[in-house]
Amino acid sequence: MLTIQDFSKEGLLQILDEAIAFSDGKTAKVQGEVFVANLFFENSTRTKISFEVAERKLGMQVVPFEVEHSSVKKGETLYDTVKTLESIGIDLVVIRHSENEYWKNLQGIDIPIINGGDGTGNHPSQTMLDLLTIYQEFGKFEGLKVGICGDVKHSRVANSAAEALGKLGAEVYFSGPEEWFAGDLKNFRTIDELLPEVDVLMLLRIQHERHSEASAFSVEDYLEKYGLTKAREKRMKPNAIIMHPAPINRGVEIDSDLVECERSRIFKQMKNGVFARMAILNRARKQEPRIKIK
Numbered sequence: 184m185l186t187i188q189d190f191s192k193e194g195l196l197q198i199l200d201e202a203i204a205f206s207d208g209k210t211a212k213v214q215g216e217v218f219v220a221n222l223f224f225e226n227s228t229r230t231k232i233s234f235e236v237a238e239r240k241l242g243m244q245v246v247p248f249e250v251e252h253s254s255v256k257k258g259e260t261l262y263d264t265v266k267t268l269e270s271i272g273i274d275l276v277v278i279r280h281s282e283n284e285y286w287k288n289l290q291g292i293d294i295p296i297i298n299g300g301d302g303t304g305n306h307p308s309q310t311m312l313d314l315l316t317i318y319q320e321f322g323k324f325e326g327l328k329v330g331i332c333g334d335v336k337h338s339r340v341a342n343s344a345a346e347a348l349g350k351l352g353a354e355v356y357f358s359g360p361e362e363w364f365a366g367d368l369k370n371f372r373t374i375d376e377l378l379p380e381v382d383v384l385m386l387l388r389i390q391h392e393r394h395s396e397a398s399a400f401s402v403e404d405y406l407e408k409y410g411l412t413k414a415r416e417k418r419m420k421p422n423a424i425i426m427h428p429a430p431i432n433r434g435v436e437i438d439s440d441l442v443e444c445e446r447s448r449i450f451k452q453m454k455n456g457v458f459a460r461m462a463i464l465n466r467a468r469k470q471e472p473r474i475k476i477k
């Protein structure tokens with residue numbers, strides 16, 4: 184699983200079905216020994232740990248790989264690193280990398296690769312847990328209004344979520360500073376326009392590490408201009424939910440007191456990360472022939 188674009192609506196629903204089953208208590212174990220390595224060239228708490236928990240729940244053998252202690256630090260390329268792991272007997276890798284579409288350097292690798300996030304490009308496993316969270320709440324996607332708010336331009340979460348939700352029949356709108364939005368403005372609204380309309384408010388982290396220029400506003404201004412304040416939360420529809428992929432800049436994208444409010448599903452998303460990733464891993468293991476890099 185590299186991008187959401189590679190999946191049809193039916194393909195996404197198939198993974199979602201299995202994620203729902205895992206969230207309902209289904210268990211599964213791989214046959215024989217399956218060795219898996221998680222290669223995180225960018226920092227992570229949720230994605231890395233929940234992949235590891237999912238792998239262990241499925242009975243996979245997790246082989247530790249820390250970039251800092253690997254031969255990457257001696258200049259070994261990504262291709263040579265993954266080819267080495269494949270040669271040693273790793274059966275599946277999860278990779279997070281700062282380079283968009285890093286897999287284009289991995290032609291010739293014959294083990295499944297699951298994308299744990301590539302630069303500003305894609306974050307498909309985050310999307311699957313987001314879909315699971317939305318489905319648990321509403322039991323459908325068709326006709327739902329989803330507002331994706333914040334640093335859209337630098338967000339792989341936004342790219343993958345918008346692609347999947349569009350395929351599944353949701354209406355997707357965007358909000359945030361206009362200079363952080365590169366899409367079609369017909370789907371762009373201010374947060375105050377969006378709030379009373381949306382069923383799902385998906386807030387995004389400001390990706391400071393991906394910004395090359397200073398913003399025209401301060402971090403202190405951001406919450407008041409573009410973020411979810413307590414006053415704005417009161418204007419949301421009665422059953423609307425708040426999501427955020429996290430990590431959260433508390434008091435910036437969202438008032439800190441709202442992070443665990445009644446309509447917040449932020450920690451539910453993290454819990455669902457394990458179930459969604461179990462479904463993704465299970466699918467990758469069953470795939471014959473193995474995933475080929477485009």
Ligand code: CP
Nearest residue numbers: 227228229230428429
């Ligand atoms: N949401 C997400 O990808 O979090 P991590 O960076 O902690 O994995």
